[in-house]
Amino acid sequence: MTAIICVLLSGVLFFFSVELNTVWPLMWIAQVPLLWLAYGPARAWHVFAASFAAYAIGQLNLFEAYWQMAPEISVVIAITAAIYAATMLFARAAQRHLPAIGAVFAFPLLWTSVEYLNARISAYGSFGAFAYSQVPAPVFIQSVSLTGLWSVTFLICAVASALALLLREGRRATVPAIAVAVLFVANLAFGLARLAAPSAATVLVAAIGNGETNLPSTEVAARTVSQDYVKAVTALAAQDIHTIVLPEEIAELRPEWRNAADGFTSIAEATGSHIVVGYREVAETSRNIAFTFSRDGTASYIKRHLIPGLEPLSPGLSPGFLGAGRAVAICKDMDFEDTIRRDAQLGIRILFVPAWDFGRDREAHANIANMRGVENGFAMVRAARNGLLTITDAQGRVIARATTDSSELTTIVGPVSEGPGLTLYTRIGDVFAWACAAGALALAAWIFSRSRRRLYR
Template identity: 35%
Template structure:
């Protein structure tokens, strides 16, 4: 220990030094940027999962939002994040994107979505600082995947808006869903944010920074290599069948859906509505169906809600369809909204039913499928949720209707049944047309089925079992003819997802529970400190610096 000399000046200086503590610089510079990271991340969000999809933003936006939440105390950062996500959703949901009426209920709905979007960041903020190395980067993707999966059990919209759908344009990467379902792709997209933040906080050379980065890069490369190999070496190689996908004439369809209310006891009034509003679109659809049958189509499918009919006329419409199928020797699926005679509205029962009826070349009704997952407010009850199938000379056919395709578990029935061609009659509106069309092919890849999607007020398309676009018609608001004719492979392929189901989603949920337990044990360990990592020699290292907060 140094001594102070007898010199009075030196003594006074030394005493003063002992009395006045030195100003110690902070252990690391405090960032002034966290609010900028919030703005950048929130600005990217509207393009990451809603109607204007830019695939890269789904990877990048969470990076900046996580940088913000890890830089602020939870009591401040997380409520601010909920507000930021909700504001971004208001931009993304513009133009009547969801069928929710404007008003206080709409804003409560958006705030609920914002809270759900912020939940994985909250889990990361609370658990990740108490973990080390690779496990620290797994909290967020496991939380995102778990939240998305659990929401399918309570949300009327199923998997709509999943992070996986943002990658619709990357066909090699989309092939991953044939093994893991969308859950593996959701996990992969979400994993980038904690990996980048790990590097941001610790650097490449620090313990815990290199391994997650290398592993993430290896998994991403493996997914791309697998997808590329699938597309190159396992492409569908089967005969094709000519399929005609019909959406109704726009003007006539608008006329049908502008019909006045039809009271159940007024037979003359109901007949007048039928003749003036409903019959014209039916006549036009049957005429086009016959034209396509003559031209060589062997399977003809109408869009969802292509026609509108009264309950007492339903049998006559089916009989007319059977006659067309029998005379031309085709499979004809007619889709219609049946206005119930006794329907009284949401308080007193359904007002309509949503049917897809398939007739075989003998004119026999193969199935009469009721939509399983109706959009809230559509006016009809859900069907039994059983996907029908039939063997034909053109492969095994099945059908679902529109929003049914947001529920992978429902559609997986087709994959397990070895379906070759899945008919998906749909009806959209302008705000969701492109967004919904981008998500539908994921069901084809998951189950190895060709998909034919005739769409009213939206985009009609067809893909093979690997998501390759076979036909695409996006001119509903412009063109007078709404017929898409495509040649579709008659043989599908088996997929791991059809066999294994949502294994990856369950594994993510269990993994999140395990990570929560590990973080809890770290908290209770004597001397344990959040963010304190241990090296391979079990020596404690400095706590990970977090922007805006001094290390402890």
């Protein structure tokens, strides 16, 4: 019965704090019931089963957006839940064999390492990392500019571990709890200081989109959609707003009607605007492409990370750097922190992101993209159809946002400062994640050593 209560508590808290739901305060305590169970007398298989079930319950909100990929998602959830449950067993072993100061960090070290490894091998990048739950509270994520998102995942897990250990062991857990509290306060203080830093001069930018869920794939449809967007861009240019981002794949663009996009060229040349717009280019090789129209000509960028099973297209190979601190990425590219970090090394200060969400996942995908800006020191203009339009600064603060759930075009405008670019994380990469992996291996060796010593006594 105790294990079932822990499953229900953690499962519900997970459901509302990770993946598609981000009630961020809940994430700090979501794992406490499971860790409390692991740190007690419960049998190993009880801990494994409870952790597996609670984690899986938390992932169920994925089906609200990705029901069409239900078989694949079910497999991914089962595998990830099993790995999560195994990590809980590692925490259980650490609590039984190590001093409290070692036990409290076993779970955060290993789970942070697991998330990092998953981001390296998964076709979905770092989607689902615990750190994304905190994006709605920018003060807690500023440390990612030093360490990447891994430090936030680590801290979330460390706080839960310390609370569970305190509940189980009382005074024996005082020192590790104080150590975790110091880390928490240091992260908070850094966040407050970074958010208080003065901003540079601002520039007016805009994003436009609608709630269209289908890809216009005929010449008439492509021309109609393009003309509608050209009219909206023209109205913005008349208001001296000359940096404008449109969604991903607003229509198919085939060789026989490629001139459907000529209206963007004309308005860019006439007004000096920079207009970023996405199309699906259908030819011998079909591509998800974003064009940037300006007086200097038309630049193109091809999406590098495609959705498995849904985008049978040719991926791009090169970053979308435009020069002068400006660059383009498309939607799912933002799920891959290593890709965006390499791009940011070119000196990105503002990133333009055409996107196409699945409706229900709009908050999750906007949060992931926002995290990339904080990690690498750039502001962002993101235009998603069937999702969110967002303008965010380099500290992750939302300047303007709107939901695109209507057939009518929605526009947001806001003043944003270009970011400083090149953060410590941009320069050193995932050193923190590797340190976590080394720490987890060291604790595993320590557990093994102490368990053998007890065995031969």
